[in-house]
Amino acid sequence: MSDRSESSGVAADDATGRIDQIADAALRLFARYGYKRTSMDDIAKEAGLAKATLYLHFKGKDDVFRAMLALLGRRVEARCREVLISQAPFPERLTALLRAHFATAFESLGTGEHLVELKAVIASIAGQELLVFEDIFARHARNLIEEAQAKGEISLKRTGLSPTMLINTLMQAAAGAKLGPLPSCADYQQRLDAIASVTAAAVLPTG
Template sequence: MGTDRLDEVLDAAYDCLTRYGVRRTTMDDIASTMGVSRSAVYQYVRNKDDAFRQLAERLHDQALTRAREAATADAPYAERVRGVLAAKLGLVLGLAGDSPHSAELLDEKGRLFGDICHGFTGSLRSLLIELFSEAGSAVSVAPAEAADICVALVIGLESVSDGARLFTPATDTLLTGLLGPLPPPPPLTTQGSPS
């Protein structure tokens, strides 16, 4: 299967998603966006649900790659934890900024994407547990609890309109409590379109 052509299908599916949402998008919409026949699209995906699942997997995998890079960076622990959290928040805010429909790819309770979203959050939690295990804690909080607190913070920031603005002061405050004094943070970036 041609990876470039599959990427084109997923890019077209994302374009349709931002315009119509998952339910209203058809295979004809995806084919039309690509400028090919519907049968050409079926060479790369089984149906529109498969296209959207593969798209969600790709976006979550890209964010997880960024989180893993942050976790293994040659940087202080606070910056590494912040980078893991920024990968999650950046994915959510980037998708939400592209279209209200894009957030459908992040629905942990949805039948199409729930397992992908849940697995992504679990992977981030594991990265955080490992970081807190290595770094230790300034307070008596177990690494798993520290990871859960961090994930809860980001989930909360995802739900407010100025979450990007609040990210740095919120993570600074939390990590100061968990790890002790912190170095200055790098700026937060968001991920938009799926390329």
């Protein structure tokens, strides 16, 4: 009984690892070639697996795409958690949180010519995954703001914004920072840093 349970656990771990291996390969290919130009054959080769192995875990490319977003979300979640653990001042943690979430996603998907296509695919087949991804930032930003407020490190009174309104503004600003000619990773990080700087200046106590 015990051996069977342990064997089942190992099998589940193997399956999870294989799914992540495929999703990681797909992430590289979608960023490099876009969604339409990437085939299941391409993903299998990039992952170093037989094509039949992909179909043991996924029905098709849409499912692989959703798994890819889920993998990216877990990586972003881990980076955001590291920011919250930090004991750095609020301005530094806000900057780090914006980078951990938005810059990580941008570096992974948004720096190439296929950004528009990938965003359309996300809207078409991965709406739920997108909501989950956006919620990562919202949750961690709320924790950061509430913790800083409890310590007296910041005050939202001068802004007239609730935590929810402030978080939504940050998310909209981060999205807007990509508008116009597509910025480089370094330029986008600088724009995120500027958003954090302006926000921190608005909520830090005066005097």
